[in-house]
Amino acid sequence: MTPVAVDSSNTTERTGLSLSLEGVTTYLRFGRELKSVISRVDLRIEPGEIVGLVGESGSGKSMTARTIAGVLPRGAVTEGALLLGGENLLEMPRRRRRDVQAKEIGVIFQDPRAYIDPLWRVEVHMTEAMRVHLGLSRSEARARAIELLDSVGIDQPERRMRQFPDELSGGMLQRVMIAGALAVGPSVLLADEATTALDVTTQAEIVKLLGDLSSRRGLSVLFITHDLALADLVCSRVCVMYAGRIVEMREGRQIFENPMHPYTIDLLAARPTIQHRVERLPVIKGVPTSAMDAPSGCPFHPRCRFVLDECREAVPALMPVRGGLVRCFRANEELRAQSGSPKGTLPDGEDDALES
Amino acid sequence: MSAVASEMLVFEHESVPRTAGGRWEGLFQKIVVVISAVILLVIVCCAVFAPWLAPHNPNTIHLLDPYVGPSRGFPFGQDSAGRDILSRLIYGARLSLLGPTIVVAIALVGGVPLGFLAAYRGGFTDGIVSRLFDVIFAFPPLLLAVVIVATFGASFMTAVLAVAVTYIPLMGRLVRSAALVERSKPYVEECRLQGYGAWRVLFVHVVPNIGRILISQTTLYFAYGLLDLSALSFLGLGAQPPQIDWGGMLENANQGVFQSASGVVFPAVAIVLLVVSLNFIADWALDFRSRRSEQR
Numbered sequence: 001m002t003p004v005a006v007d008s009s010n011t012t013e014r015t016g017l018s019l020s021l022e023g024v025t026t027y028l029r030f031g032r033e034l035k036s037v038i039s040r041v042d043l044r045i046e047p048g049e050i051v052g053l054v055g056e057s058g059s060g061k062s063m064t065a066r067t068i069a070g071v072l073p074r075g076a077v078t079e080g081a082l083l084l085g086g087e088n089l090l091e092m093p094r095r096r097r098r099d100v101q102a103k104e105i106g107v108i109f110q111d112p113r114a115y116i117d118p119l120w121r122v123e124v125h126m127t128e129a130m131r132v133h134l135g136l137s138r139s140e141a142r143a144r145a146i147e148l149l150d151s152v153g154i155d156q157p158e159r160r161m162r163q164f165p166d167e168l169s170g171g172m173l174q175r176v177m178i179a180g181a182l183a184v185g186p187s188v189l190l191a192d193e194a195t196t197a198l199d200v201t202t203q204a205e206i207v208k209l210l211g212d213l214s215s216r217r218g219l220s221v222l223f224i225t226h227d228l229a230l231a232d233l234v235c236s237r238v239c240v241m242y243a244g245r246i247v248e249m250r251e252g253r254q255i256f257e258n259p260m261h262p263y264t265i266d267l268l269a270a271r272p273t274i275q276h277r278v279e280r281l282p283v284i285k286g287v288p289t290s291a292m293d294a295p296s297g298c299p300f301h302p303r304c305r306f307v308l309d310e311c312r313e314a315v316p317a318l319m320p321v322r323g324g325l326v327r328c329f330r331a332n333e334e335l336r337a338q339s340g341s342p343k344g345t346l347p348d349g350e351d352d353a354l355e356s
Numbered sequence: 357m358s359a360v361a362s363e364m365l366v367f368e369h370e371s372v373p374r375t376a377g378g379r380w381e382g383l384f385q386k387i388v389v390v391i392s393a394v395i396l397l398v399i400v401c402c403a404v405f406a407p408w409l410a411p412h413n414p415n416t417i418h419l420l421d422p423y424v425g426p427s428r429g430f431p432f433g434q435d436s437a438g439r440d441i442l443s444r445l446i447y448g449a450r451l452s453l454l455g456p457t458i459v460v461a462i463a464l465v466g467g468v469p470l471g472f473l474a475a476y477r478g479g480f481t482d483g484i485v486s487r488l489f490d491v492i493f494a495f496p497p498l499l500l501a502v503v504i505v506a507t508f509g510a511s512f513m514t515a516v517l518a519v520a521v522t523y524i525p526l527m528g529r530l531v532r533s534a535a536l537v538e539r540s541k542p543y544v545e546e547c548r549l550q551g552y553g554a555w556r557v558l559f560v561h562v563v564p565n566i567g568r569i570l571i572s573q574t575t576l577y578f579a580y581g582l583l584d585l586s587a588l589s590f591l592g593l594g595a596q597p598p599q600i601d602w603g604g605m606l607e608n609a610n611q612g613v614f615q616s617a618s619g620v621v622f623p624a625v626a627i628v629l630l631v632v633s634l635n636f637i638a639d640w641a642l643d644f645r646s647r648r649s650e651q652r
Contacts, residue, residue, distance in 0.1 A: 071548055102551020114542040117561050128560075129550045 016047030016218030017085030017104065017187035019068065024082060026067045029075030035292040037063040038244040040080070042318065047187065047218040050211065052235030052252075054228050058290040060244035061224045065190045068222070070101040084187070103133055106181030110193035112173040116165045122149075122176055123161040129183045148179040152209060171202035178209065188220045189213070196225065207234050228267065232256055240264050243299035244291025245315075250324035260326040262304045262335055298328070306335050389640045392633030399630055403449040410443035415598050423612035423619065433618035436608055441622055444600050448623070451512060451601035452630070455594075456581035458516050460574055463523035468570070470524070471531025472558070475539060486532070489525035497522035498587060505593040512601070515594040519584045523577055530573055534566045568642050575638035579631040586627060602627050 021043040027034035038060040045051045055061050066072050068082065082089040084104060089097050109115050116125055126145035130136045149157035152175045165173060174194065181189060191210060195203040211234065214221045225231050231238045238255045240248040240263065248261040259265045266284045286303040295302055301311040310329055318325040321332060402409060418438030426433045432441040474485040504518035539562060547557045586603025588594040595601045602623040609619025
């Protein structure tokens with residue numbers, strides 16, 4: 001394998017841009033109605049940083065990514081500020097916004113096979129964006145595509161360029177998609193469940209690759225997953241989403257040790273651990289709701305073990321608690337200590353030992 | 357119905373692997389394709405070089421020898437007016453190739469843009485186009501063609517246009533449903549993410565992906581067109597004498613079938629050969645996936 005030569009050209013010429021969402025709300029159109037799918041989302045990703053976004057299906061993770069990338073269904077409305085390097089994308093003229101989003105934001109998905117045109121060779125997928133956006137000639141684009149494939153750890157890149165998507169494995173194809181997403185040198189990479197469909201070994205490789213790319217290229221990465229442990233491992237900060245809202249944000253490695261929001265506490269309690277044998281894993285009663293049919297007040301209140309009257313009426317703000325942000329009226333009350341340790345969580349004593 | 361049908365078509369093409377033990381099968385397919393290609397080539401040559409190939413003038417009448425079977429001078433026999441069937445077959449290849457070609461061309465030119473328009477604009481436009489198709493669909497195609505021919509007078513071109521009109525909605529519906537399916541696939545969204553223009557996505561990604569369905573259906577419609585035109589000629593509503601086509605020859609030979617079968621058999625065999633060999637070649641052309649892996 002040739003040593004990585006491309007990166008110098010890409011990292012030195014550009015410093016990455018930070019991405020921040022300020023009070024972003026997205027509505028989808030259903031007939032004459034607008035219903036919100038994400039609500040007042042605040043999020044900031046610095047260049048070289050990987051921020052995790054975790055939540056259940058329907059919690060609004062993917063809609064957040066779609067809002068950022070600008071691929072919402074027809075008739076969708078976004079409010080708030082979507083800042084890329086300080087410029088608000090939502091205030092740009094449509095055409096320019098599409099252009100910036102296409103060039104500055106790369107997206108990879110759970111199922112790379114579905115997201116690549118099966119009819120063309122890998123070469124076409126890799127070079128198309130460079131030829132369209134950067135006006136490169138066929139041979140220039142080809143050379144860069146080979147370098148890119150090489151930089152994401154694909155061996156025999158020339159041979160891969162001549163192959164068709166159905167001839168590559170899932171992990172290999174995900175690398176191709178990553179390389180393709182990086183083709184025009186974006187500042188932001190959105191990984192929407194990008195490792196979910198891969199086996200654990202490949203998952204580990206892709207995660208490592210994302211980490212490398214993020215630090216080497218100064219990419220701002222949003223890592224969307226429903227795998228709390230993986231997010232915790234990969235990300236410098238983790239946001240937990242529920243019903244279209246961010247309910248808790250913590251520095252990496254903190255969310256397991258210091259969950260403050262009742263949802264996060266119960267979510268972590270519901271995970272199986274190898275330290276304890278339990279008859280049945282605890283569950284969170286009720287079913288997850290999406291932002292659309294969230295109840296008034298805190299969206300989690302119908303399922304919350306610590307619910308107060310005020311929870312039913314007002315939506316709590318994100319409040320700083322113990323080095324993180326928590327959207328709960330009782331965030332300061334050390335709920336986990338009161339939670340009576342649902343079966344399956346660590347007993348308090350042992351827990352403290354871990355923390356110290 | 358058509359959305360499901362087109363999805364099944366895609367499914368069929370994409371997921372049926374060529375069997376591993378298909379060595380003999382592969383060889384057999386190759387032989388069939390070569391034979392089909394030869395037949396097609398012969399028919400095309402007949403059409404192009406008819407004056408040089410035909411042993412007799414196809415319209416020379418020998419009234420004393422109606423319905424005569426194959427003989428030394430007339431290897432395929434003679435028809436109701438004693439005309440040489442072989443020569444008529446050779447000349448007939450011209451209209452029998454030209455007719456369906458025009459039908460298919462018109463169906464493509466009319467149906468493909470309408471189908472895409474309906475799929476892409478949706479809503480009101482889709483409604484108008486689809487209802488228009490429904491109106492044409494409401495008539496049995498051959499009956500509609502008969503009505504059109506009866507209205508405008510029987511001639512080869514009227515017959516061709518009449519059949520073509522009934523094929524536009526067939527093609528349009530197929531393209532509409534295929535485009536709807538294709539357009540909602542994730543890779544099209546990926547194209548949107550990459551910021552490619554709508555026309556680029558249409559022509560570089562969507563159309564080529566629909567292409568296989570389009571090609572296979574086009575050959576199928578060619579065959580149907582040939583049969584429909586033959587049927588019209590058989591009813592006396594197609595090519596008029598002295599024009600010759602295979603369907604017309606069948607009609608002419610029909611009354612004398614018990615005296616000599618050759619007037620019916622040879623044009624019928626010619627029609628079948630053309631249709632079948634075209635289908636084999638189209639199958640082969642679409643099966644590029646297996647050939648692609650052979651090349652590696």
